[in-house]
Amino acid sequence: MRARDAELIVTDDEESAARQVAELLAEAARAGGEIALTGGSTPGRAYELAADLEPDWSGAGVWWGDERCVPPEDERSNFGLARRTLLNRLEAHPGRVHRIRGEDEPAAAAASYDQELRGTTLDLLLLGLGPDGHVASLFPN
Template sequence: MKQKNVEVLPDKAALIKRSLEVVLAKIQAAIQERDLCTIALAGGGTPKPLYEALAAQELPWAKIHIFWGDERYVPADHADSNQRMARQAWLDQVDLPAGNIHPMPTDGGNPATDADKHEAQLNEFFSTGSGKFPQFDIILLGIGDDAHTASLFPQTDALQVQDRLVTVGNKDGQPRITFTASLINQAHCVIFLVAGASKREALAQIFAPDADALTYPARLIQPQGELWWLLDLEAGQELKN
């Protein structure tokens, strides 16, 4: 891991403002270095205002490619779809070429088959061969009250998958498609956005010197690039000092 940054912001508005600054800086750096920026988005409520803020920016959209770190196994127009939320908040509001949006397939009727399909899509896009992992420029993540991240839930089979890019997560018997920890950890930059007092207990375990990563899956995320934890005060009060 090149660098770990932990910032506790006064409130949710400050968290979104700071996350926008960091994301814009990373987008610009990636485009300057590689003439392209690949971003994997998070679902949930916390990043939605970030996406709305990004929609108001003037960016070289043709050079930005959008992916997702995980997706509920529902149709793309379903109210629970991470893709639907991001499209409404951001992607449909800007001149992003349709071919630059790479959603996880959830319409094949078999989550494992769709996970395989998306892994093949990633390998094709990044021109990575078998056994090699692509490097995303930015991966946005959140955590749940149980310390899960993406769709890597405590004590589930997905946590053990080390040789795949994409696998099937499980949330109370409901399948999800998710990046593996191994893929996330290849990223140039991983940014966690965390808000709310309900996350304090999970954060205490994630940041503890010793804790079981299979019980607190966000501990598995130790990228080779930069790691950012951007927290509002309600979530990160105990980590502030």
């Protein structure tokens, strides 16, 4: 999608927004798309609904737009959130799940993910927006 083709979707509440996002995720998974997930406090419900809508993501590639510098078992991990609410409920092949290694030294993890992502075109990228205006762990201050 080119920026000029973008569509702004306004919903009445969080549940409606989660359903809209879940439908986009399920559609991209069915199409075998390359999907970048996000973390934070809002996407969990959308991930649960997406797993219900489309349980077979075996053709999709799953990526992340950002990750915290924590191991995947940490409750703050974006990968951990997706694993609990989406991935553990899917039939996705683990070889198609490309996580950022938050437990590694940050520069090394970033360089490794840069190499892994190289040549990939994302079909769907989810990004959250924090109350302070941050996006993808890029904070304004």
